[in-house]
Amino acid sequence: MKTLSSPSNSSAITGFILLGFPCPREGQILLFVLLFITYLLTLMGNASIICAVRCDQRLHTPMYLLLANFSFLEICYVTSTVPNMLANFLSDTKVISFSGCFLQFYFFFSLGSTECFFLAVMAADRYLAICRPLHYPALMTGRLCNILVIGCWVLGFLWFPVPIIIISQMSFCGSRMIDHFLCDPGPLLALACVKDSVIESTSSTLSSLLLFIPFFFIMGSYVLVMRAVLRVPSAAGRRKAFSTCGSHLTVVSLFYGSVMLMYVSPTSEHTPGMQKLVTLFYSVVTPLVNPIIYSLRNKDMKQAMKKLLKT
Template sequence: MRGANQSSVSEFLLLGLSRQPQQQQLLFVLFLSMYLATVLGNLLILLAISMDSRLHIPMYFFLCSLSFVDVCFSSTTVPKMLANHILGSQTISFSGCLMQMYFVFMFMDMDNFLLAVMAYDRFVAICHPLHYSAKMTHQLCALLVTGSWVIASLDMLLHTLLMARLSFCADNAIPHFFCDVTALLKLSCSDTHLNEMMILIEAGPIMIAPFICILVSYIHITCAVLRVPSTKGRWRAFSTCGSHLAVVLLFYGTIIFLYFNPLSSHSAETDIVAAVMFSVVTPMLNPFIYSLRNQDIKGALGKLVAMKFFLLSNEMS
């Protein structure tokens, strides 16, 4: 036990990113801009793919799923932080905190699974191109995405129930901008060994297994591409995977740094920076990375913009 005097905590205080008023104003503008860019960028990806029938293939179905998850991912943390700044409040209810934690890490799991599924899709497309249509059927794609949702939901239900059983003392200040699991475990007056053990035993493999799947897929992809006799063909194959690999490195780099180190080695500042990277920056960068390196997406976005201008010109005339 961490303290003799326990009290039933009904709410937490999210201290945010800074306590300096001038910095808070700057951070508010910065995070509002990043959130709007995230929502707009990912919605454009969704709209462009849905309106272009040529992109109704597994690769872009998974990209649509990733864009939807990224919008939800950012929406679980940033709007609450912006609302607290506007209202001059730092509070979040106990149940609201657990709910936020549930959705943040459920969408993080979904990002994790979808990146692995997209790596497998690229592996089949490059290493077994003649069997791609037979292997990546609509049923399999739907099963992979649905299964990811089910596993992510059950995973976070377990950790949320484990968190709900803990007791919290008078100290209810979370030095973070959302209800992070490590920050909550530090505040608890209860024995948190079961929670920490389950993170390593159950949540660890859920993060590591897809990462290993991605590594194996890209090892096979690299070997297959290097056997292509044409330099132009090798470059084209690598370019189709480059955007996905960039997202993978950014996402997993921060996750491994943040959640696979002992709690005693964590500092509030480094935790916040890493959390901002995977929960705010990565969802914002995903649509730009994929659209800038993908000619099909750029073509679909160009058609979408041209159609919008055409409709506007017709309305004005």
């Protein structure tokens, strides 16, 4: 394992200290309880969508298969950070090992990258269903759906490994304290002995491309969708189309709004407290509310969830 070295202290350091949310012991316990309940509700909500799609034959369509895979992704995404946060609340040292820090860094960003691609694929599915309804069954086959799902996971996990590996090989000096609840590139690079502008610009470029390419694709898809919906003569048809798209647009707005606030605007403008709150929102709150959004705004999903609860 790589060790951290300090010019003023030759003793080996084998980890970082995640400061998290500094507060008295009672506050730490309260935060632990709140986050633990949130985590359980997130697991239950997303798992219920997976079970509903699996058990209801009417939901064996590309739209709902993508939603079930997205819910599984949300479970993985929230699990990449929350268990360590929970342990951190009860820990006196709040130390995370060097390897543990970079593994969390890799999985958190890879799963977040996968989510960006998933949201784009789900937008493409809605575009085909609404703008090309006659060709939709022939175009969005089960085989293509599986290929798109696998492609999202592969692309997501291949997007960030190179900069992460390079950052992990850097030397870190001085304080090993990270004023965050997870291993984020900004605080990590701030601890580096030598500032590397190439690494910082590479990481920023990859983040920007990851965010903007899928985002503009999603927005372009929905511009075409809205044009098609407005041409539907039936008011009931327009409502149904807006209902199926509304859930996805709400999720896109919540996720991209918070992530862009964090990674697109200048980081120097963000106080550590704001960084933690925004990161907490898109990494913990959005996976919690996504099942609620999809369940409440979709008639078929509501019926499937009621059927699942009665069994």
